[in-house]
Amino acid sequence: MPDRVASPRVAALVGPYLSGKTSLLESLLMACGTVHRKGRIEDRNTVGDASPEARDRAMSTEVNVVETEYLGDRWAFLDCPGSVEFRQDAVDALMVADVAVVVVDPDPARVRMAMPVMKLLDQRSIPHMIFINKIETAQVGLRELMEALQSVSDRPLVLREVPIREGDKVTGYVDLVSERAYRYKPGERSDLIQMPETVRDREEEARQELLESLADTNDHMLEELLEDVVPPKEEVYETLAKDLADDRVVPVFFGGALEDNGVVRLLKALRHETPSVDETMARRLVDPGEDGPLVQVFKTVHAAHTGKMSLARVWRGPVKDGTQAGGEKINGLYAFTNPGQPTKITSAEAGSVAGLGRLESVTTGALLDAKGAREADWPASMSPLAALAVRPAKHGDDVKLTGALAKLAEEDPSLRVEQNSETNELLLWGQGDIHLQVALARLARQYNVEVASEKPLVPYQETIKKSTKKQGRFKRQTGGHGQFGDVHIEIGPLSRGAGFAFHDKITGGVVPRQYIPAVEQGVKEWARQGPLGFPVVDFEVTLYDGSYHTVDSSEQAFKTAAQLAMREGMPDCQPVLLEPILKVEISVPNDATSRAQRALSTRRGQILGFDQKEGWDGWDVVHGMLPQSEIHDLIVELRSATMGVGTFSWEFDHLQELSGREADQVVERRKTLLENG
Template sequence: MPERATSPRVAALVGPYLSGKTSLLESMLMACGVIHRKGRVEDSNTVGDASQEARDRAMTTEINVIEADYLGDAWTFLDCPGSVEFQQDALNALMVADVAVVVCDPDPARVRMAMPLLKFLDQRSIPHMIFINKIETAQVTLRELMEALQGVSDRPLVLREVPIREDGKVTGYVDLVSERAYRYRPGERSDLIQIPDQVRDREKEARQDLLESLADTNDHMLEELLEDVVPPKDEVYDTLTRDLAEDRVVPVFFGGALEDNGVVRLLKALRHETPGVDETLERRLVDTGDSAPLAQVFKTVHAAHTGKMSLARVWRGPVKDSTPIGGEKINGIYTFSTPGQPSKAAQAEAGRVVGLGRLEGVSTGDLLDAKGTREADWPAPLSPLAAVAVRPAKHGDDVKLTGALAKLSEEDRGLKVDQNTETNELLLWGQGDIHLQVALARLARQYNVEVKAEKPLVPYQETIKKPTKKQGRFKRQTGGHGQFGDVHIEIKPLPRGAGFAFHDQITGGVVPRQYIPAVEQGVREWSRQGPLGFPVVDFEVTLYDGSYHTVDSSEQAFKTAAQLAMREGVPACDPVLLEPILKVEISVPNDATSKAQRALSTRRGQILGFDQKEGWDGWDVVYGMLPQSEMHDLIVEIRSATMGVGTFSWAFDHLQELSGREAEQVVDRRKAMLENA
């Protein structure tokens, strides 16, 4: 078996929620000697669930960085969240990994949950292996599982071992390359045994399948097989190693992390076949001719004691403390040899994952060298799917809240902060309800900011359907100079989306030129809240007559006169409520296409059609229009119908009239809210 370079390598552990990824990490760390007692998710004492938010929800909610040593090789394991709501962290970690281990459930019906991850890995040509966890609970054959997995993988899968079953239970495996058999011993190293007679035929068949898959990329091996020559084991290992590095095939292993079954086999495969940092750098970057230190940030964290820390993979080293990188001076290098306890180091060599202290101008995805930051290929932030309106629970905490939200969204690019000018709300957008709950919990724990979170207001607007003319006359005598302004205006509707227009048709100086801008200002200010309680849009106002007083007229008087004319005139223009309509594209497996269409139709949406999703076999994209008021829990229904893999994108499209009982309810709620404000 070939030996790989011993420079530090990085493996990212990814996989759908509840696939057992956290338990696998515990078992791997136990085998590496990092921990001496395995934790359990239900006891909230695992390495992978170190944060309070992760323990509270018994799920990984952020990247965990853990260094380990296995048989003299240095490793960094990036333990990534499994929930789709925290997928942004997983995608970022994969961008700096030498290899990914995709942990799957042994249920063909749940295999599709891994498809978005596998698609991302193949689109980026990231080497990856599959580990089928909980094999002891499988209700189907491994052959059926492989067929299901192949259905969601663009790359050919190569089974690396076959199970040994006794009394219907998987008790060991036969390695298809070395042709050695092992029996599991829970919590201990597996025993080497003779290949059982009942497994020999299956082993030969599976090994032939493995060799034929590898022969597709190795002409010499193909010739050997055609001539009935058994390829040497070294050639098989070399081909597997090359094909993995080039993302041509996906090796598949199995085991049971809770009992440590198959974990050492996985570690050995990682040790011998994972490419090194130089190969990953060549795959990831075009410019590799330079020899200067180079690092890339894949996660930003704000810690209480260290301040801003940029987690980075060192592509070329050494990166030294107190030296310039990314246009700034490094203020501390932190390593992760002890889980959950970063320790300072003087420098970091190529391949290592480190925390770089207080690089204030550096962001996730940045490629850093001594001259500054370089442009880098990096996945775009995920589109926001759910939102809450937030405001500080304590008076005077507004600045503190906005600062904390800025740091929170810098840490997690799946979050987005938006000040909605139409509703005057501060919105926190995320990937789903749990994602937002975790973010709010972190605001309280990490930044000591308690907030009140509410369902966001829908930015309804209103418009008019017919024209009218109206006089606005404002006169007030208070002793000394009084107030006088008199305007005659015509109010007309405009086509949808035209906005607002103001026209001046004054002749003969009946309204002095210096007061005309005040008339327009008065109209604009009044239109912020029309007779239905919402901003008025798509109308025009023409000032065509008026009068003034040489002493008592002023800009304020004419502005007030214009507002009086609008207040009395617009209710006569048949005002109507407008609701925002979104254009949505829902991506789902095609067996859920009808459910996606139903989700639109039951939310007063309009179905525009559907089409096959480009590059995704067995997936459709459903196109439609959806009232924004019906969007708030759409992602919940889509994920429920697709085991979490369905998603959607959206964009504002147009405003549409809303009438009847629904409009009355909206106006009544608005009136009550304004009265209680």
């Protein structure tokens, strides 16, 4: 059996929402002796999901880091959120993990929920195992489960054990490499037993399938099988470890975390087969350099007692408190051996996970050595799908709010903050309603900023369909110098997307040259809010005549005259409302394609067609156009129709005329909004 014990290693626990990752972490820590009493999610006392936001919702809302030891090996477990709305933390954690344990339900219908994470693991060649949790609740056989799981994996799955059943209940397992049988003892280690005769045929069949899968990557083992020679167990273990490190196969285990069933078996597989930090570094890094400390940040947190902390994988060590990383001095170094409470340390060795204090300019994904930042291959942040308009509940908290939002977005790159210039709203973008509500809860708890939130305004605009000519004359006598400006303008429509054009056709100096820019400025300022209440686009104004006074004329007077002409002329130009139209691409399993199309059509969308999603068997991409006003809760409907895995991307495409009752309602709401300030 190969000995892979060296530096600390990192295992990420990933998988769909409600698959039991946090419960598995409790079992793993119990088996390691880190905790002596397991917490329960319903009791809100688990090591993972320790934040108030996670406990309030009984779900993981951020990655949790716990360091432990098992049989002398040091481990860091990264318990990752399963909800797709908090997937960014899982993606970032996987980029520094030596291995991932994908926790799934024993229900073929829910296997599709693992597709996004399985695709990421395959695309990034991250070694991973599957742990079928809650095996005691399985309603189907392991063969059917394996077939369903293979449908979401590009790599061949290799079953590592077969169940021992008594009636419909799984009471133990047979390890297919050692060929030893074990009976579960809830809350304790399994007992070694004689292999039951009822399972022997299935064990022999499954073991042969395992060996044949490994022979695909091991020529020597293939020769042995062709010659009917049974490969030594040491060779089987060595091949399994090598194939896992090379991401050629995916070992599959099963058990029940609540009863601690199968957890020690999983730990032993992790111990003997997980790649070392050197192997992971060679696989992951573009340019690891040659010597000296090297770290990579996978999570940024802001805490009251430590300030900014960068959670990092130490690729090369030792890293010491006070040394340089990325051009800054580390001010505080922390380990995570005490669940829920970072522990200050003086040095972190290669392979470990460490908290680096107060690296203010360092962001998630940064690869750092003593000299600066190196080139890093890091996935792009998730694109935003839903937004809330936010404002401080207390007067004067504007600066406090923007600062807190910036920190939230630094902690979670899938959040985005935007000051929308068209609606003048401060927008918080995220991955869905729960994601945004958790962010608001953190604002209140972590930064003491209470906010009011609402659905964002749609950046409607307006344009005109007819031309007109108008005179604007501004005259005011105040006792001293007066104000006088007189302009004759022609207002006309332009093609969609043309913007605004101003033409000067003054002859004979009837409007002096120095006042003409003021006329254009007056038109632009007035066009910020047209007769329908929205910014005016796609129109032109021609200044062709006017008059002035040698004493009383001024730039301000001509600006005002231009605005008077616009105010009187624009209602005669047949103003029309324009709504923004987005190009959307909806990704769903193909049994939900019709529902995705229906979601578009019922939202006044235009379906452009659909095709198979590249590299995703059984998935489609639906292409369409959708009014921006209809996109607010689209992600909720898609996730409801696809067990949480459906998603979409969008980009602005064009402005389109909106008329009839819907346009009237938009204009009326705008009028009310403006009247109320």
